[in-house]
Amino acid sequence: MVTLKIDGKIIQAREGTMVLEAARQMNINIPAICHHEAVEPWGGCRLCLVEITHDDWGGWSGLVTSCLYPVEEGLIVTTASPKVIETRKTIIDLLLARYPGSPRIQELAREYGIEKTSYVPDVGRDNCILCGLCVRLCAGMGMAAISTAGRGAAKEISTPLQEAPEDCIGCGVCHKNCPTMNIPMQDKNGVRTIWNRKFELIRCSACGKAHITREHAEYLCEHQDLPPEYFETCDQCKRLENADRFAAIVKW
Amino acid sequence: MKRCKTPADLKKWSTGLDRQRKKTKTRILVCSGPGCLARGSRKIAGAFQKELAARKLDSKVVHKLTETGCHGLCQQGPLVTIMPEHIFYVQVKPKDVPEIIQQTIMKGQVIERLLHTDPGKKEKFQDYRKIPFYARQVRVALRNVGLIDPNDIEEYIAVGGYQALAKVLTGMKPEKVIDMVARSGLRGKGGGGFPTAKKWKSGRDAPGEQTYIICNGDEGDPGAFMDRAIMEGDPHSVIEGMIIGAYAVGSSQGYVYVRQEYPLAVKNMQQAINDARKAGFLGDRIFGTPFCFDIRVSRGGGAFVCGESSALMRSVEGNVGEPRAKYVHSVKRGLFDQPTILNNVETWNNVPYIVSEGPERLASMGTKKSKGTKAFCLVGKVRNTGLIEIPMGTTLREIIYEIGDGIIRDRPFKGVQTGGPSGGVVPNSLLDLPVDFEALTRAGSMMGSGGMIVMDDRTCMVDVAKYFLHFLMEESCGKCVPCREGLKQLHNIVDGITRGNAGNGDLEKIENLSRSIMEGSLCALGKSAPNPVLSTLQYFRPEYETHIEKKKCPAGVCKALITYLINDKCTGCTLCVKACAFDAIVGKKKKMHKILEDKCTRCGACFAVCKFDAIEID
Numbered sequence: 001m002v003t004l005k006i007d008g009k010i011i012q013a014r015e016g017t018m019v020l021e022a023a024r025q026m027n028i029n030i031p032a033i034c035h036h037e038a039v040e041p042w043g044g045c046r047l048c049l050v051e052i053t054h055d056d057w058g059g060w061s062g063l064v065t066s067c068l069y070p071v072e073e074g075l076i077v078t079t080a081s082p083k084v085i086e087t088r089k090t091i092i093d094l095l096l097a098r099y100p101g102s103p104r105i106q107e108l109a110r111e112y113g114i115e116k117t118s119y120v121p122d123v124g125r126d127n128c129i130l131c132g133l134c135v136r137l138c139a140g141m142g143m144a145a146i147s148t149a150g151r152g153a154a155k156e157i158s159t160p161l162q163e164a165p166e167d168c169i170g171c172g173v174c175h176k177n178c179p180t181m182n183i184p185m186q187d188k189n190g191v192r193t194i195w196n197r198k199f200e201l202i203r204c205s206a207c208g209k210a211h212i213t214r215e216h217a218e219y220l221c222e223h224q225d226l227p228p229e230y231f232e233t234c235d236q237c238k239r240l241e242n243a244d245r246f247a248a249i250v251k252w
Numbered sequence: 253m254k255r256c257k258t259p260a261d262l263k264k265w266s267t268g269l270d271r272q273r274k275k276t277k278t279r280i281l282v283c284s285g286p287g288c289l290a291r292g293s294r295k296i297a298g299a300f301q302k303e304l305a306a307r308k309l310d311s312k313v314v315h316k317l318t319e320t321g322c323h324g325l326c327q328q329g330p331l332v333t334i335m336p337e338h339i340f341y342v343q344v345k346p347k348d349v350p351e352i353i354q355q356t357i358m359k360g361q362v363i364e365r366l367l368h369t370d371p372g373k374k375e376k377f378q379d380y381r382k383i384p385f386y387a388r389q390v391r392v393a394l395r396n397v398g399l400i401d402p403n404d405i406e407e408y409i410a411v412g413g414y415q416a417l418a419k420v421l422t423g424m425k426p427e428k429v430i431d432m433v434a435r436s437g438l439r440g441k442g443g444g445g446f447p448t449a450k451k452w453k454s455g456r457d458a459p460g461e462q463t464y465i466i467c468n469g470d471e472g473d474p475g476a477f478m479d480r481a482i483m484e485g486d487p488h489s490v491i492e493g494m495i496i497g498a499y500a501v502g503s504s505q506g507y508v509y510v511r512q513e514y515p516l517a518v519k520n521m522q523q524a525i526n527d528a529r530k531a532g533f534l535g536d537r538i539f540g541t542p543f544c545f546d547i548r549v550s551r552g553g554g555a556f557v558c559g560e561s562s563a564l565m566r567s568v569e570g571n572v573g574e575p576r577a578k579y580v581h582s583v584k585r586g587l588f589d590q591p592t593i594l595n596n597v598e599t600w601n602n603v604p605y606i607v608s609e610g611p612e613r614l615a616s617m618g619t620k621k622s623k624g625t626k627a628f629c630l631v632g633k634v635r636n637t638g639l640i641e642i643p644m645g646t647t648l649r650e651i652i653y654e655i656g657d658g659i660i661r662d663r664p665f666k667g668v669q670t671g672g673p674s675g676g677v678v679p680n681s682l683l684d685l686p687v688d689f690e691a692l693t694r695a696g697s698m699m700g701s702g703g704m705i706v707m708d709d710r711t712c713m714v715d716v717a718k719y720f721l722h723f724l725m726e727e728s729c730g731k732c733v734p735c736r737e738g739l740k741q742l743h744n745i746v747d748g749i750t751r752g753n754a755g756n757g758d759l760e761k762i763e764n765l766s767r768s769i770m771e772g773s774l775c776a777l778g779k780s781a782p783n784p785v786l787s788t789l790q791y792f793r794p795e796y797e798t799h800i801e802k803k804k805c806p807a808g809v810c811k812a813l814i815t816y817l818i819n820d821k822c823t824g825c826t827l828c829v830k831a832c833a834f835d836a837i838v839g840k841k842k843k844m845h846k847i848l849e850d851k852c853t854r855c856g857a858c859f860a861v862c863k864f865d866a867i868e869i870d
Contacts, residue, residue, distance in 0.1 A: 064577075095733060147572055
């Protein structure tokens with residue numbers, strides 16, 4: 001355990017914990033739009049900047065992204081210093097210019113007292129905020145079927161060569177976790193359509209619900225040592241089946 | 253090819269080459285650097301080959317023809333040097349070749365017509381070492397560039413190549429090598445100026461399964477080509493430096509990261525690595541010692557951000573070249589999450605020199621904190637453009653007015669841009685600034701990898717800032733918001749100023765946004781990106797104000813803010829009428845002409861052709 005000070009309060013945190021996590025445990029609100037507990041911190045949105053210093057640093061202090069900065073003994077963290085607020089407000093102002101129509105950004109702007117962006121707003125863009133969550137989650141699944149592509153303001157989330165991605169298993173993790181719901185996915189007549197690919201959905205042998213793509217099922221069976229027939233029933237039916245089995249054992 | 257199993261093998265090889273070299277009466281060096289190649293130096297080499305064969309002089313021993321890397325004075329290419337007399341011919345054409353052979357090589361006579369005339373001082377020089385452009389230089393990194401055939405390992409061995417490696421591997425402990433580099437005072441030449449030995453020591457002490465070595469050859473600054481010249485012209489010096497470094501830090505695998513846009517550098521580095529492997533300098537049990545090391549070339553796609561170390565490492569791994577926060581340094585966790593020592597081409601190239609000449613030699617050059625030399629690319633509005641190398645501490649005045657021979661057409665010097673897009677503009681008031689890491693940083697610019705763009709009074713500083721912002725905006729990787737969105741908006745504001753659409757408070761807006769970009773960005777690209785605009789604002793604020801308040805561009809560059817006028821010096825020669833592609837100039841022959849403002853696109857073609865200073869910019 002290391003002892004550090006966040007906003008004047010002395011706290012203890014496990015070594016390797018990031019400052020953002022430690023601060024959130026103390027109920028300190030630090031905004032972040034690219035952070036997700038399931039994947040490694042990324043440091044893209046820069047909203048979680050905090051100011052750090054240390055008694056041994058000879059008066060030096062600076063801004064770091066709290067999602068990436070590990071706690072250390074004697075660290076002094078200020079989560080809302082004037083410098084932090086100034087930089088954070090500029091970032092929100094810039095985000096508002098880029099995504100004038102995004103409810104999430106609008107809410108953040110209101111929170112920081114920004115009514116209108118002071119920059120030239122972008123119009124006609126989609127709602128992707130380039131948080132990179134979909135890419136990182138996909139890589140975390142072991143697929144890496146999508147990636148960021150291009151540079152600068154033209155950066156986007158894309159599939160290899162903008163074609164239907166070969167490595168995609170249609171698991172839908174990108175769609176379900178997109179904070180701006182910008183990745184379309186459709187399940188219709190036993191077929192899932194995502195990233196311009198069509199996947200056959202396996203129907204549950206018990207209830208008939210189309211519940212998982214064949215590619216996703218095969219991938220999980222292979223990598224998690226599951227029997228090949230595991231996905232013939234859906235999760236809900238499996239639970240019912242288990243409940244029946246338990247009931248038979250305890251016989252009440 | 254010979255294979256060196258022991259240092260004695262190398263000694264024997266180099267003695268043999270020495271003996272052979274003594275039989276060579278003349279060496280004809282044809283510069284095949286990018287500048288000369290573009291001006292047709294390959295045809296000149298071909299003409300020499302043909303002519304030597306026709307005269308039965310092509311024994312390759314008595315008269316040796318060598319295609320070398322960049323010789324330096326690119327402005328005057330194609331360049332041909334006749335050794336051992338150092339006779340230096342400029343702007344050589346294939347039709348000059350028979351005469352050179354007949355007169356110079358056969359009879360030892362110098363052809364006056366082909367000698368270099370110093371444009372400012374009107375003096376002819378026979379020996380290139382006497383030309384002020386070369387005389388003021390001290391060549392450490394460029395010691396072999398322009399003098400040897402980069403594709404012939406024997407040429408490198410003949411000048412003492414790989415002997416530093418032999419010395420290190422068979423007589424020095426790794427710690428001793430690091431200590432030697434420390435005593436030389438070598439600092440990272442990629443721009444950061446971090447003490448090399450300190451980096452090596454941290455890398456050596458870092459725990460990990462495998463320590464990697466990387467050579468950063470992703471030179472991307474506009475106007476810079478030093479690393480390219482070294483990789484193309486003396487690749488073995490970089491390889492030898494990397495092997496010595498690998499031994500010092502305990503690495504067995506190295507990577508050379510070169511951008512695909514440098515095809516000749518990729519080719520020459522690859523061939524040098526293959527040859528070094530065949531000769532036994534790379535691979536298993538080098539010089540019969542237990543030390544094993546090999547190098548692979550990794551080609552980059554030409555993204556500027558991949559010159560940033562953490563983005564470069566992601567690119568080598570095969571991932572998208574995006575930087576990551578360096579709260580854990582890459583010497584501890586870099587390539588494939590292993591300890592990684594990354595140095596620039598010029599830094600690696602300095603290492604064999606330190607070992608063979610002794611660390612004191614390098615330490616004796618330069619200033620108190622910046623030791624040794626630095627290669628620069630002198631470009632822009634200067635008479636002599638090209639590749640130069642100077643001891644640290646040389647003043648800008650010496651570089652621009654002695655080596656560079658002053659500003660073209662003796663126009664007033666306005667400023668010099670150093671450090672590439674992350675650097676800034678040093679104004680004419682600081683002409684006596686000694687060039688070293690600290691002085692340039694204090695002046696609001698930086699050393700950078702070594703681009704030096706000289707500007708005269710016809711350069712608009714707002715336009716310069718706009719150019720670099722546009723470059724950075726396009727080259728930002730786009731991962732983090734302040735850099736991606738901030739640079740776009742910063743460019744918007746500066747672009748507005750050059751178009752006459754500036755609003756009140758724009759300069760304050762620039763300063764505030766710049767501060768947030770510097771504080772908030774993830775990597776050094778973003779953190780330093782506002783430098784070009786901030787340094788020009790610092791030194792040329794009135795120029796910005798004139799753009800905003802008076803809607804005028806004093807340098808006559810920003811098209812929306814200027815008008816072209818014809819004054820009474822016009823003789824009616826009609827040259828401008830012919831030059832104008834938009835029929836915007838009217839007037840009869842021998843009568844004063846007039847520019848039709850609504851048709852004029854402000855391209856400046858008339859201004860460039862007028863011989864009577866009759867065209868004015870307002």
